[in-house]
Amino acid sequence: MISNDVAVRTGRPAGDAVPARLRRAVVTGVLGALVTVSLAGCDTGVWKRLGMPKPATIEAKTSLSLWQGAWVAAWAVGILVWGLIIWAIVVYRRRKGDPELPRQIQYHLPIEILWTIVPVIMVLTLFYFTVRDENYLLRLHKDPYTTINVNGIQWSWQFNYLNAGPNASVTGTPGDIPTLVLPEGKRVRFIITSSDVIHSFWVPVFLFKMQAIPGRVNQFEVIPDRLGTFAGRCAELCGRDHSRMIFNVKVVTPEQFQQYLQQLNARAA
Numbered sequence: 001m002i003s004n005d006v007a008v009r010t011g012r013p014a015g016d017a018v019p020a021r022l023r024r025a026v027v028t029g030v031l032g033a034l035v036t037v038s039l040a041g042c043d044t045g046v047w048k049r050l051g052m053p054k055p056a057t058i059e060a061k062t063s064l065s066l067w068q069g070a071w072v073a074a075w076a077v078g079i080l081v082w083g084l085i086i087w088a089i090v091v092y093r094r095r096k097g098d099p100e101l102p103r104q105i106q107y108h109l110p111i112e113i114l115w116t117i118v119p120v121i122m123v124l125t126l127f128y129f130t131v132r133d134e135n136y137l138l139r140l141h142k143d144p145y146t147t148i149n150v151n152g153i154q155w156s157w158q159f160n161y162l163n164a165g166p167n168a169s170v171t172g173t174p175g176d177i178p179t180l181v182l183p184e185g186k187r188v189r190f191i192i193t194s195s196d197v198i199h200s201f202w203v204p205v206f207l208f209k210m211q212a213i214p215g216r217v218n219q220f221e222v223i224p225d226r227l228g229t230f231a232g233r234c235a236e237l238c239g240r241d242h243s244r245m246i247f248n249v250k251v252v253t254p255e256q257f258q259q260y261l262q263q264l265n266a267r268a269a
Contacts, residue, residue, distance in 0.1 A: 021207075052063040056205035056230060056251065057222040059137055063207035064234030066133045073122065134147075135207060138220055145186035152212035152234065157243035162191075174244035180232065181250050183223045183257035192218040200236035203249050209235050224251040 026186035027198075050071050055061050149160040159180050161168035172178025182188055192201050202209035205226075210218050234245035252260070 013210055042208060052207060053205050054226075055207055056203075056206075056226040057224050059222050060205065060207040062133050062136055066088040066129060067207075068128060070126065073126065077122070081223060095137070105227045107145065112190070140219060141187060144189040144221055145183060145254075147189045147191065148180070149191045149193060150180075150201050150212070152194040152196075152201065152238075152245075154196050154239050155234075156199075156244045157247050161264065165265050167267075168261050168264040170264070172247060174241045177247055179248040179250050181252060181257060181260045183254040184224050184227055184251050186254055186257075187221055187223050192220075197238050198236050199234045199238050199245070201232070203230060203232040205230045205249075211236060227251050227253070 009233070040258070048068075050068060052064055052067055055064055062129070066098055080181075146164075147162045147163055149158075151158040151160065155174050156172040157174075157178050157180075158169065158171045159178060170178050190201070192210050192212045193216075194214045196214065198214070199211050199212040201212055206222060208220070208222070211218055230249045232247045232249050234242060236242075238245065
């Protein structure tokens with residue numbers, strides 16, 4: 001009775017009811033994907049960066065490349081899995097007159113070997129590129145242009161320009177946002193520390209963040225390659241005013257950077 005009702009409603013044999021619904025679902029999914037791609041195409045830069053902000057340092061381009069590669073691998077796996085699911089639904093669907101259950105297979109050795117080896121290769125490949133890029137991003141050089149101690153405090157930041165004298169320092173508060181000034185095209189070393197609890201120094205356009213841990217010194221280097229003012233914040237829940245633990249990063253020319261350091265020393269004097 002149910003099969004006859006299906007045939008009457010769809011105008012097709014009962015065995016073709018499932019493929020019809022499947023075709024509608026596939027068409028809807030394809031149209032939705034096309035609309036999404038079209039809307040994302042309004043900003044081709046964001047589409048290419050897969051949602052990441054535009055990099056503002058040379059090192060950030062490496063992080064972006066790793067992010068894009070991970071997405072390519074994820075899409076490849078997704079397309080393969082979705083394709084196999086749809087293929088199994090279409091090819092092995094139950095047809096009119098079929099027995100209650102399809103033929104049961106206890107195991108299929110080639111397939112089991114395949115779905116064991118392929119994931120292992122994928123994980124090892126992603127691991128290799130991640131370690132390679134991480135070593136590059138954490139590499140320290142002998143003579144950076146300037147060294148800045150970034151100290152996290154509840155609930156703001158203190159920036160100490162170590163190459164410019166003991167008075168070249170900026171300390172912010174939740175109500176007075178500090179500004180970290182950096183020279184364009186010059187290597188900057190950050191020494192990350194904390195005076196109280198765990199914080200996380202994060203500048204989104206750097207595509208990089210590092211934790212500030214009490215009793216521990218973390219370091220990394222960047223070369224800013226884009227002038228402008230960018231937002232920074234704490235990325236580790238650190239207490240009551242965590243949401244107000246923000247700062248600005250201002251990238252200026254090397255000449256303007258030296259003038260800024262002179263102003264800090266003069267102000268302190």
